[in-house]
């Protein structure tokens with residue numbers, strides 16, 4: 001990276017931080033305690049160019065790329081992991097995917113609306129009976145004279161209770177299709193909003209399709225392209241979402257450092273105890289390795305968007321580390337760490353989602369292990 005691009009990145013990071021300090025920090029506790037989705041902040045993020053960060057300017061984006069999107073994820077994650085999750089579902093899972101795979105007409109009609117925040121976006125893959133085994137979905141679509149008809153349901157969908165546009169996957173013949181579904185389409189309905197342990201404020205819910213009619217021009221890609229589109233987005237999603245948990249971990253370590261250098265027991269600051277030093281050392285090391293691995297994976301993804309070994313190992317490490325670091329922050333805070341008024345408790349609840357959403361820890365381990373065995377057999381493993 002050149003000095004100039006490093007300076008530009010720092011200016012962007014400072015701008016994002018300034019915005020979040022002003023708009024999000026004062027309400028981060030309300031977002032959690034009241035399960036409050038700050039729709040106005042989302043719109044302001046659109047105006048700032050954060051939502052369409054990977055989208056070219058002619059479609060209303062700011063064309064800053066995936067590094068900038070990752071950085072924004074980390075910064076939002078530092079202030080409010082749940083807002084970062086909703087941001088990721090909107091900007092990466094839905095908007096970036098629609099831009100990459102949609103027709104020119106779909107791009108023109110919806111990408112500017114999603115980039116500005118006029119529309120909130122969502123991606124719907126998971127179903128009640130198919131989570132890890134996502135391709136075993138039951139939602140089905142058939143073609144008729146006017147387009148397609150979709151019947152089925154999706155669950156655990158981020159932004160579902162508030163979204164205007166959904167990127168929906170369904171079966172089609174013996175393959176899959178991807179569609180752009182609008183919340184005012186006839187046959188679309190929303191189910192319940194879930195009351196979650198963490199990531200509160202990022203609304204998660206169910207959606208239903210009852211013979212929902214989709215015109216031809218809202219098919220994303222070609223007929224039967226659904227599987228390719230699912231796979232084309234999964235690794236980018238894994239790496240970008242890793243940064244939410246790097247943000248959570250950074251916040252937890254920062255709080256632990258502050259507390260351990262201010263609180264005294266037995267006449268000593270907490271950091272002076274060797275057992276606390278061990279915690280701080282591991283927390284720092286795991287945060288740094290999470291960052292380095294995720295940055296490395298971001299670079300590799302540019303060359304090979306289908307590199308699931310690198311992407312899965314980045315999110316595996318970042319999410320396990322965030323949970324570890326948040327837990328250790330609670331321990332360093334002692335009794336105060338267990339109290340809701342103090343942030344480590346929220347960070348811990350938010351961090352746990354990292355090992356479940358966007359694919360679980362177990363599936364990531366499977367991807368990494370089977371992927372490196374395959375690469376090893378082909379003589380291509382990078383160790």
Ligand SMILES: Cc1cc2nc3c(=O)[nH]c(=O)nc-3n(C[C@H](O)[C@H](O)[C@H](O)COP(=O)(O)OP(=O)(O)OC[C@H]3O[C@@H](n4cnc5c(N)ncnc54)[C@H](O)[C@@H]3O)c2cc1C
Nearest residue numbers: 123124125126131132156157158356357358359360362363
């Ligand atoms: C807050 C939240 C937000 C989400 N947002 C979205 C979204 O925006 N869009 C979307 O489509 N989905 C979303 N999801 C769904 C998420 O991707 C799934 O929950 C996840 O993939 C796991 O699926 P499942 O919950 O059905 O668990 P299951 O697949 O039933 O897994 C249950 C357990 O079995 C393990 N397991 C399953 N299969 C295997 C295997 N082959 N080998 C080893 N272990 C296995 C799992 O790791 C897990 O521990 C969200 C989930 C949550 C909680």
